[in-house]
Amino acid sequence: MRLPPRLLALTPGTLRAGLEPALLAACSAALEGGLRGVLLREPALDERAFLALARALRRLLDGADGGWLGVHDRGHLALLCGADGLHLGFRSLAPAELPPAYRLLAVGLSAHAGDPASRWAGCDYLFFGPVRPTASKAGVLAPTGFDGLAQAAARAPSPVWALGGMTPEDVPQALASGARGVATLGGILSAADPGAAARRYAEAFPA
8 A cells, every 4th residue: 555645736627528638748857857646536537537537647757757547536447557646536335335345545535624523434545625715715714824734634544645725836835734745726737837846846845
């Protein structure tokens, strides 16, 4: 079982069939900039297209010092593509409810300030957020700030990655608040220059 690297990029989640080459090109550029972890989360793709994309990402990551690949919610496809992790959202089964076969993977969970402690049981890592305001959570979840992140990290049973509006400049404060790492949705793979964006994030972490 391999935990995610300290810096993790989430795919957009809005990909349509036929646009996979553009995402792969962005991932390839980001890997050159120092990214070593990708979470694939594309619900609009059918299973065949999703699996083909996941396997292509697996090959890219294997060529980048054995990078880490996570799959969002589609556990059976995570096993088929050789992913390192399975990430669960609020619509997913709870980590403790997963069949034993999935324990070969690092099981992650999207966590929020109002979650009961029992919800977090059984996971290997957590994404906690939103720490800062984000367009995707506007009107749905209030940002917690770094104080909220610190409280979550203190009570979490597993390492925490800060999520939600994280910039390279936020990395030191996120780590000081108890986070193991930082996950970003738009900061790298949706950037105009994913390679340069990944480099800025990677350089913000201590050696």
